[in-house]
Amino acid sequence: MNRRHGHTRRPARARRGFIKALLAAGLSGAIFANTQACDGLQVEAPWVREPPPGAGAVAVFMSLRNTGTGPVEIDSVSAEGYGMGMLHETVRAGDKVGMRHLHAVTVPPGSTVTLAPGGMHIMLMHPATPARAGDSLALTLACGGHAVRVSAPVRRDPP
Numbered sequence: 001m002n003r004r005h006g007h008t009r010r011p012a013r014a015r016r017g018f019i020k021a022l023l024a025a026g027l028s029g030a031i032f033a034n035t036q037a038c039d040g041l042q043v044e045a046p047w048v049r050e051p052p053p054g055a056g057a058v059a060v061f062m063s064l065r066n067t068g069t070g071p072v073e074i075d076s077v078s079a080e081g082y083g084m085g086m087l088h089e090t091v092r093a094g095d096k097v098g099m100r101h102l103h104a105v106t107v108p109p110g111s112t113v114t115l116a117p118g119g120m121h122i123m124l125m126h127p128a129t130p131a132r133a134g135d136s137l138a139l140t141l142a143c144g145g146h147a148v149r150v151s152a153p154v155r156r157d158p159p
């Protein structure tokens with residue numbers, strides 16, 4: 001009886017140890033991601049292109065400079081007064097121009113990634129009110145669990 005008891009207990013203990021190891025791995029992963037998140041990110045020259053009347057979306061451009069020692073991965077975007085924000089890339093196939101959704105934009109350490117017309121950009125959809133030149137939009141760029149706030153002026157032409 002004792003023996004059978006011992007026999008059934010051993011795998012249970014091993015399973016608990018495995019779960020503990022999984023939790024420890026998950027936790028250290030989260031800490032690593034947080035220390036890297038947004039560290040060293042400098043947003044330069046953000047601007048929003050004034051949309052035509054009635055447009056349901058606006059495009060936002062900027063330079064993303066990483067002055068840190070690890071990669072910065074921007075994985076979500078949002079803005080006050082907009083129902084949805086996405087990272088997009090303009091793609092051309094022959095004479096057709098479309099947009100592709102990007103799950104993230106990664107800026108390697110010491111590098112600058114430029115969001116510009118005809119390339120990568122932030123797309124904000126479902127505006128509460130239309131954006132007009134002279135307005136400023138309050139954007140949030142998220143890297144993992146951290147976030148950076150950016151004020152982006154609405155303009156007719158690139159800065």
Ligand SMILES: [Cu+2]
Binds near residue numbers: 059088089122123
């Ligand atoms: Cu787009």
